[in-house]
Amino acid sequence: xxxxxxxxxxxxxxxxxxxxxxxxxxxxxxxxxxxxxxxxxxxxxxxxxxxxxxxxxxxxxxxxxxxxxxxxxxxxxxxxxxxxxxxxxxxxxxxxxxxxxxxxxxxxxxxxxxxxxxxxxxxxxxxxxxxxxxxxxxxxxxxxxxxxxxxxxxxxxxxxxxxxxxxxxxxxxxxxxxxxxxxxxxxxxxxxxxxxxxxxxxxxxxxxxxxxxxxxxxxxxxxxxxxxxxxxxxxxxx
Amino acid sequence: xxxxxxxxxxxxxxxxxxxxxxxxxxxxxxxxxxxxxxxxxxxxxxxxxxxxxxxxxxxxxxxxxxxxxxxxxxxxxxxxxxxxxxxxxxxxxxxxxxxxxxx
Numbered sequence: 001x002x003x004x005x006x007x008x009x010x011x012x013x014x015x016x017x018x019x020x021x022x023x024x025x026x027x028x029x030x031x032x033x034x035x036x037x038x039x040x041x042x043x044x045x046x047x048x049x050x051x052x053x054x055x056x057x058x059x060x061x062x063x064x065x066x067x068x069x070x071x072x073x074x075x076x077x078x079x080x081x082x083x084x085x086x087x088x089x090x091x092x093x094x095x096x097x098x099x100x101x102x103x104x105x106x107x108x109x110x111x112x113x114x115x116x117x118x119x120x121x122x123x124x125x126x127x128x129x130x131x132x133x134x135x136x137x138x139x140x141x142x143x144x145x146x147x148x149x150x151x152x153x154x155x156x157x158x159x160x161x162x163x164x165x166x167x168x169x170x171x172x173x174x175x176x177x178x179x180x181x182x183x184x185x186x187x188x189x190x191x192x193x194x195x196x197x198x199x200x201x202x203x204x205x206x207x208x209x210x211x212x213x214x215x216x217x218x219x220x221x222x223x224x225x226x227x228x229x230x231x232x233x234x235x236x237x238x
Numbered sequence: 239x240x241x242x243x244x245x246x247x248x249x250x251x252x253x254x255x256x257x258x259x260x261x262x263x264x265x266x267x268x269x270x271x272x273x274x275x276x277x278x279x280x281x282x283x284x285x286x287x288x289x290x291x292x293x294x295x296x297x298x299x300x301x302x303x304x305x306x307x308x309x310x311x312x313x314x315x316x317x318x319x320x321x322x323x324x325x326x327x328x329x330x331x332x333x334x335x336x337x338x339x340x341x
Binding site: 096097098100144146149151153156158159160161 | 258297300305
């Protein structure tokens with residue numbers, strides 16, 4: 001029988017709503033100058049892993065990468081709102097029987113939404129991102145490496161055991177370089193999952209926690225689509 | 239159709255205790271989502287087709303294969319048309335005659 005932890009889901013949902021609310025509030029401030037809209041692409045590389053509770057001696061997966069579309073809305077001098085639609089490859093490693101190593105990788109469509117603090121000096125900006133993300137796992141593969149031989153499989157999703165939807169929070173810092181109409185952003189970002197990859201009811205609470213994490217170093221090229229408000233007429237002396 | 243398949247699978251090159259390896263096979267059976275029963279000597283599964291039952295045995299073998307150079311596998315199958323839930327009903331038929339068993 002599939003048992004859903006509604007209390008846990010509610011707490012996680014409230015966290016997400018709070019973060020989304022902060023992000024939305026920040027983005028919805030009355031513009032003190034014309035809002036700028038950017039669209040672009042991003043690519044990233046880093047490490048990913050899983051937080052098994054109790055610890056199963058899992059290790060991080062170093063071949064994590066992502067890429068996708070970026071959208072940025074900047075209505076305030078110090079605050080922007082950024083959303084992305086990314087394809088993300090993540091995974092984790094775990095020791096198995098004997099000297100074997102089990103590796104599971106998964107590919108997801110991920111939607112991070114962030115409030116972005118922005119402090120600029122001339123053409124350089126320091127960025128601080130805080131937000132939330134949701135993702136859906138498209139497919140997954142696993143493999144066992146034993147005595148130099150690797151056994152690869154397509155991972156069979158099993159509804160009672162595996163969760164394909166995931167959400168969590170994220171934070172990061174970066175730099176932006178304005179080369180109008182292009183802006184280049186480089187960032188390091190940490191994704192902290194709030195949902196379990198494996199249903200604890202199915203695993204009999206061994207493990208009871210299996211949340212994902214990801215540390216990503218990324219770069220984005222954004223194109224300034226221009227301002228969304230008309231220039232206000234300047235006051236002139238007659 | 240009801241297919242009841244009983245099988246035993248374990249590596250022959252891993253010494254006297256093979257429970258960690260058999261656990262891999264049972265995990266594969268469990269994740270198949272069909273009725274199953276683990277006993278001390280074998281595992282019994284029930285499916286609607288022979289192909290489905292054999293596919294689960296193949297999965298169980300694949301779960302152990304990476305860890306072992308030699309695997310022992312034995313299979314018994316009971317196929318019956320027009321029936322279902324026989325894994326339970328066969329035991330109940332005996333219990334109707336002699337009362338509760340496995341106590």
